[in-house]
Amino acid sequence: MRKHLIDKLLARAEVDQKVFLLIGDLGYSVVEKFRDKFPERFLNLGVSEQAGIGIAAGLAATHLPVYYSIGNFPSFRCLEQIRNDVAHEQNPVMIVSLGAGFSYGTAGYSHHAIEDAGAVASIFGMRVATPSCIHELDQILEGHWQTPAPVYLRLGSAETCDSCLTQVPASLGHQARGAKSKSDTLSDKLLLVTHGEIGKEARVAISDSGANVTHVSLSEFNSFDTPTLNFISSHQRVITVEEHAAEFGFGARIRSRLANVNFESFEIIGVPMLDFHIGGRREFHLERSELDRVSLSDRLRQANARPLK
Amino acid sequence: MHSVPELASTARRMVVETSAKTGSPHLSSSLSCVDILASLKFHGASSDIDRREIYLSKGHAALGLYAVLVTAGQIPPSALDDYCEDGSIYEGHVNSKIHGIPLSTGSLGHALPFAVGRAIGESVGSLELIHWVVLSDGELDEGSNWEGLLIASHNRLSKLNIIVDRNGLQSLASTEETSALEPLGAKLEAFGWKVIHSPGHNHAALGEAIASAEKFAGPCAIIAETTKGYGVKDVENNPVLFHYKPATSQHVRDISNSGFEGR
Numbered sequence: 001m002r003k004h005l006i007d008k009l010l011a012r013a014e015v016d017q018k019v020f021l022l023i024g025d026l027g028y029s030v031v032e033k034f035r036d037k038f039p040e041r042f043l044n045l046g047v048s049e050q051a052g053i054g055i056a057a058g059l060a061a062t063h064l065p066v067y068y069s070i071g072n073f074p075s076f077r078c079l080e081q082i083r084n085d086v087a088h089e090q091n092p093v094m095i096v097s098l099g100a101g102f103s104y105g106t107a108g109y110s111h112h113a114i115e116d117a118g119a120v121a122s123i124f125g126m127r128v129a130t131p132s133c134i135h136e137l138d139q140i141l142e143g144h145w146q147t148p149a150p151v152y153l154r155l156g157s158a159e160t161c162d163s164c165l166t167q168v169p170a171s172l173g174h175q176a177r178g179a180k181s182k183s184d185t186l187s188d189k190l191l192l193v194t195h196g197e198i199g200k201e202a203r204v205a206i207s208d209s210g211a212n213v214t215h216v217s218l219s220e221f222n223s224f225d226t227p228t229l230n231f232i233s234s235h236q237r238v239i240t241v242e243e244h245a246a247e248f249g250f251g252a253r254i255r256s257r258l259a260n261v262n263f264e265s266f267e268i269i270g271v272p273m274l275d276f277h278i279g280g281r282r283e284f285h286l287e288r289s290e291l292d293r294v295s296l297s298d299r300l301r302q303a304n305a306r307p308l309k
Numbered sequence: 310m311h312s313v314p315e316l317a318s319t320a321r322r323m324v325v326e327t328s329a330k331t332g333s334p335h336l337s338s339s340l341s342c343v344d345i346l347a348s349l350k351f352h353g354a355s356s357d358i359d360r361r362e363i364y365l366s367k368g369h370a371a372l373g374l375y376a377v378l379v380t381a382g383q384i385p386p387s388a389l390d391d392y393c394e395d396g397s398i399y400e401g402h403v404n405s406k407i408h409g410i411p412l413s414t415g416s417l418g419h420a421l422p423f424a425v426g427r428a429i430g431e432s433v434g435s436l437e438l439i440h441w442v443v444l445s446d447g448e449l450d451e452g453s454n455w456e457g458l459l460i461a462s463h464n465r466l467s468k469l470n471i472i473v474d475r476n477g478l479q480s481l482a483s484t485e486e487t488s489a490l491e492p493l494g495a496k497l498e499a500f501g502w503k504v505i506h507s508p509g510h511n512h513a514a515l516g517e518a519i520a521s522a523e524k525f526a527g528p529c530a531i532i533a534e535t536t537k538g539y540g541v542k543d544v545e546n547n548p549v550l551f552h553y554k555p556a557t558s559q560h561v562r563d564i565s566n567s568g569f570e571g572r
Binding site: 020043045046048050051052053054055056057058059060061062063065080081084085088089 | 405411412413415416418419421422423424425426427428429430431452453456457459460464
């Protein structure tokens with residue numbers, strides 16, 4: 001998704017002199033074309049995330065800064081700068097972290113971005129988003145250019161939209177992208193809400209399980225519009241899936257927002273606390289966390305098989 | 310027209326009176342930097358002063374800044390009546406909601422990188438602001454400051470300068486006992502900054518240093534040798550105590566009886 005991001009930044013920078021790309025000594029092979037095209041609006045700040053976020057916040061007085069890094073570096077390392085200098089002052093900085101979830105699986109725990117969204121979203125005034133595909137990314141970028149505000153953007157590795165859900169139910173908020181599955185009518189019984197690129201696994205799981213389920217992809221982590229919440233509330237059973245710590249993640253936030261809704265069931269599927277000294281590819285970690293397509297398929301099958309009250 | 314020492318003395322008196330009235334801490338830290346802030350606000354032609362964007366990185370010395378801003382007419386005298394009061398914007402640490410304050414501070418090590426960003430943004434535009442960051446010496450323990458120092462010199466930011474309030478003390482002991490900073494000037498020079506040493510309560514010297522820094526084509530650091538609690542003997546003798554304790558009525562009497570230069 002990083003190539004798509006840089007292409008979009010390049011296109012925007014052509015028409016908007018304010019776009020300014022800052023990097024934390026990362027982005028090899030993708031940021032160079034921005035650097036070469038707009039050298040006066042590009043800076044590699046080196047390995048200095050704390051100063052980097054502070055600088056981005058200051059730069060926001062005159063520009064639209066995008067701070068690009070990976071994994072946990074632009075979140076945990078500089079959380080207070082995000083809180084005090086970006087969010088509290090509402091400086092419209094876009095912080096980009098490539099490698100959402102287990103994208104850098106083999107790199108080890110330091111690179112597992114599985115708690116970052118919850119940490120950043122705990123800050124008042126910070127919007128967090130994880131697009132599942134390039135179309136969701138486009139939607140976020142367009143919104144940001146129109147109404148710049150502090151945002152923490154988590155990117156996976158997809159450079160296409162093969163997981164894109166294009167059939168948006170009329171009742172769904174503009175934030176979410178949804179699709180029906182199996183039946184011709186949207187299921188009002190079982191709703192699957194996914195966050196980020198895990199939606200791709202979920203789509204396969206739906207197909208494998210044969211479950212009658214409505215699937216919605218929601219890129220917002222902590223900022224939900226009313227139509228989206230109403231849409232979720234209109235279902236009896238809800239399952240949320242995310243490649244992030246379940247305990248303080250996306251699903252828990254939705255459940256909290258809908259605490260007064262009497263769902264028949266509300267399942268939150270995400271990353272559990274495990275011993276992450278054990279390494280492996282993304283697929284390995286998904287399986288270990290029971291977020292792989294087989295595990296998800298089983299969960300859907302079980303949910304679909306339970307008789308409704 | 311009042312002189313810079315007169316204005317600084319007025320601000321210093323406000324600090325002591327307000328601290329005594331409100332029971333607010335960080336008295337000695339505020340008194341340490343009043344002369345620095347007053348020099349930035351009052352030294353030079355008005356066209357030079359108007360170009361200065363001042364960041365108080367040591368946000369716990371907010372009372373010192375507010376007193377100088379009141380003296381400068383930038384905020385109303387009632388600000389000090391509201392200091393630390395319920396519903397007031399004049400909080401115990403610097404608040405950007407106050408006119409002319411570009412960044413809220415209180416957690417140390419934030420203002421310099423922020424000002425670096427401002428200076429970078431304006432370096433490609435037509436704005437002529439000069440960004441002045443006032444740091445405590447103790448907060449140079451923060452790595453973010455050294456990141457900012459590196460990046461500023463690497464980018465040859467000529468509209469960015471710092472003043473280190475070098476009173477030599479942290480909250481429990483001296484800087485050298487806590488995490489030694491010396492040789493501070495050599496360290497800053499090694500990071501690519503021009504360094505000017507100045508007495509920190511001599512307005513003529515401070516003014517000269519500020520003017521010199523503003524003419525220099527690169528980032529400049531003034532190390533201002535200050536006394537924590539300057540102007541009130543009892544506080545000067547117990548600067549660590551009055552890092553946390555407010556001024557007393559005796560301190561108000563002492564400061565009222567002192568001359569324009571304190572001592």
